[in-house]
Amino acid sequence: MSAKFEAFLAKLYVDDQARSRFLADRRREALSSGLAEDDCAALENIDLVGLELAANSFARKRASHRLRRPASKLSHWLKSE
Amino acid sequence: MNDRFGIGWRPELAAGILSNLDCIDIIEVIADDYFTAPRSKRRALNTLARQVPVALHGVTLGMASAVPVEARRLERTARLVEEVRPEFWSEHLAFVRGGGVEIGHLAAPPRTAATIAGAARNLDVAGQIVGAPPLVENIATLIDPPGSTMSEADWNVEILAAAQCDLLLDLHNLYANAVNFGFDPHQYIDRMPRERIRAIHLAGGRWIKAKSSGEFRLLDDHLHDVPEAVYNLLEYVGEKTCHPLTVILERDGCYPPTNALLNQLDLARQALRRGRERRRTSPVSEAA
Numbered sequence: 373m374s375a376k377f378e379a380f381l382a383k384l385y386v387d388d389q390a391r392s393r394f395l396a397d398r399r400r401e402a403l404s405s406g407l408a409e410d411d412c413a414a415l416e417n418i419d420l421v422g423l424e425l426a427a428n429s430f431a432r433k434r435a436s437h438r439l440r441r442p443a444s445k446l447s448h449w450l451k452s453e
Numbered sequence: 454m455n456d457r458f459g460i461g462w463r464p465e466l467a468a469g470i471l472s473n474l475d476c477i478d479i480i481e482v483i484a485d486d487y488f489t490a491p492r493s494k495r496r497a498l499n500t501l502a503r504q505v506p507v508a509l510h511g512v513t514l515g516m517a518s519a520v521p522v523e524a525r526r527l528e529r530t531a532r533l534v535e536e537v538r539p540e541f542w543s544e545h546l547a548f549v550r551g552g553g554v555e556i557g558h559l560a561a562p563p564r565t566a567a568t569i570a571g572a573a574r575n576l577d578v579a580g581q582i583v584g585a586p587p588l589v590e591n592i593a594t595l596i597d598p599p600g601s602t603m604s605e606a607d608w609n610v611e612i613l614a615a616a617q618c619d620l621l622l623d624l625h626n627l628y629a630n631a632v633n634f635g636f637d638p639h640q641y642i643d644r645m646p647r648e649r650i651r652a653i654h655l656a657g658g659r660w661i662k663a664k665s666s667g668e669f670r671l672l673d674d675h676l677h678d679v680p681e682a683v684y685n686l687l688e689y690v691g692e693k694t695c696h697p698l699t700v701i702l703e704r705d706g707c708y709p710p711t712n713a714l715l716n717q718l719d720l721a722r723q724a725l726r727r728g729r730e731r732r733r734t735s736p737v738s739e740a741a
Contacts, residue, residue, distance in 0.1 A: 375519045377600065378562070379552025386554050414563070414600035421663045422596025425670055426560070429595055429661075434557035 377411045384423070385430050391423070456725055458718045461510070461703045462501075469711030474505055476715060479540060481701045484509040488529045495536065502537045508652070508699065509534060509542040515549040516579065516589065517562045517572040517612075527582040534583050540699070543588040543621045543652065544579070546572060546612060559592045563600030564608035573615035580618075588651055589618045593626035593658075593673035597634055605630060606644040613649055620645060623654035624686045625679070629671040638686055642693060652699040653687060655679045655721055675705035679717050684724040691728020692735070700725065 380402070383390045394401040394415075402412040459479035460470055470477060480501065487498055501507065511530060514522050534542055547559035562568045572589075580586035591609055603611075613620060622645065624638075631638040657677030660669045679702070687700070700721050702714060 374567070375551070378519050378548055379554065381560070381599070382548075382551030382554040382556050385556050385560060411600060418599045419597040421666050421668045421670070422594075424663050424665055425661060425672075426594070426596040429672060430556055430558050430560070434555075437557060 374408065374411070376405070377407055380405050380407060380411075380415075385427050386434075388427075391427060395420075456697050456722075457506070457699045458722055459506075459508075459699065459701050460714060460718070461701055461705075463705065463708075465708050466704070466711070466714070469714070473711060473715060476718070477505065479506040479508060479699055479701070481508045481510050481703075482537075482539075484511045484530060484533055484542065485513050487533055499536060502539070507537055507539045508701070509537060509539040511542065511544040511587065512559065513549055514544050514575075514579070515547065516544050516575045516587075517546045517568055518548040518551075518575065519567060519571045520548075520551070522575045522579065524578075524582065527579050530579075531583045534585070541588055541652070542583065542585065543590055545590045545592050546609065547592045561592055561594035561596070561598040563598050564603045564605060565600065566602075566611075569608065569611045569615055572612050576612075576616040576618050586616070586618045588621040589613070589616070590621040590623050590654065591626050591630075593623070593629045595633065595661075595670055595672065604636070605634075606636075606641045610644055610646070613646060619649045619651040621652040621654060622650050622690065623656070623673075624683045624690070625654065625656040625658060625673050628680070628683050628686060629658055629673045633670045639689055642686070642689060647694050648696065650690065650694055650698065652701065653690065654701050654703055655683055655687065655717070656703040657683075675703050676707040678709070678713075679720070684720055687721060688724040688728040688731075691725040692731045693728075695729075695732065698725065 384394055398416050399412055402415045457478035459477055459481060460466065462470065462480045462482045470480060482498060487495055514526055516522060545559050548562045549556050549559060576586060576589065589612065627638050627641055656673060656675045657679050658671050658673045659677055661672045662669050702717055704714060
C-alpha cells in the first residue's frame with residue numbers, strides 16, 4: 373500500500389462527503405486523487421457492504437472515544453485500600 | 454511455566470479484578486490510556502504491576518502501514534515499558550491513520566507485499582526503540598481490505614517471518630473474519646507457525662446489518678460474552694501447541710458481574726485443557 377492509497381482509504385472511511393463522492397463515481401474519485409492504476413482498479417471493486425459497515429463502526433468508535441471518561445478508577449481504588 | 458489466564462484492565466472492572474487476583478494470573482493494560490496520564494495514574498499502574506503480572510497492549514501505533522511509525526509514539530511506548538516492565542507488549546497489524554486523518558480505530562491494510570515490508574520495517578524499529586519487539590495481533594475487519602493480493606493467513610505468516618515477532622492470536626477477530634469472508638479458521642491456525650503463538654485474546658461480538666443490502670456481518674465489539682465457537686478455537690490451539698500460552702479476556706462495555714467474567718475465564722481454562730489433553734492422547738498430534 374502506498375502512503376497515498378493509505379491516505380485515500382483513511383479519508384474514505386472517515387469523511388461522509390468524500391465517501392458519497394466516491395460512491396457516485398469510484399474511478400473518477402480514485403484517479404483525481406492521483407492513485408496508481410492498480411489502486412484505482414481495486415477501489416472500483418471495493419467491498420461496498422464492508423465499506424458501509426466499517427465506516428459506521430469507525431464513526432461509533434470515534435464517538436465513544438470522545439465520550440470516554442478521562443480518568444481511571446484505579447487511583448481511587450488503590451488510595452482507598 | 455504454566456498457561457496463564459487474565460483479563461483486560463478497564464476502570465469499570467478494577468474492583469472486581471483486584472478482589473479476585475487469586476484467580477487472575479495476568480492483567481492486560483491499554484498502553485495508550487497512560488501515555489499522557491497524570492503522574493498519579495502512572496503511579497497507580499506501577500503499583501498494580503508490582504502486585505500482578507501486567508502486559509501492555511497498544512492500539513494506536515499503526516504498525517501495518519506504508520508510513521513509518523513516528524518515533525515520538527514509539528518513544529512514549531518505550532518510556533511506559535521501562536516504567537511498568539510488563540511481561541510483554543503488543544500491537545495490532547493495522548493502520549490507524551493516513552494523510553493526517555485519524556480513523557479512530559484499527560483498519561485492515563491491503564494484504565500485499567508492500568504492507569508486509571512496511572509492517573516489518575515498523576516492527577523492527579519498534580523493537581529497537583522499545584527494547585523488545587511487540588507481539589503482533591491479527592485484527593477483525595468488516596471490509597475485505599481493498600487492493601489485497603493474498604489471504605489473511607498468508608499475509609500474517611509473511612509478516613511473522615519478516616519481522617521476527619511472535620503472535621497474539623485474537624480468536625474472536627479470527628472467527629469474525631472467517632464467518633464474514635468465508636474461510637476456515639482452523640486452516641488459518643494451521644498456517645501459523647505454532648511456536649510463535651504466544652498469547653490469545655478472547656472476546657465477543659454481535660451481528661450487524663448493512664442498510665444498503667440487508668447483509669449481516671459479525672462485529673467484534675467486546676461487549677458480549679465469548680461465543681462457544683471461540684472456545685472451540687481455543688481448544689484447537691491447545692491441541693496444536695505445547696508451550697505455555699497467555700490467554701486474555703477482553704471486555705470493553707456492557708459489563709456483566711465479575712463472577713460472569715471469571716466464569717468465562719474458567720471456560721477458557723477448560724477449553725485449553727481439553728485441547729492439551731487431546732494432543733497428549735492423539736498419536737497424530739504427538740508426531741506433529
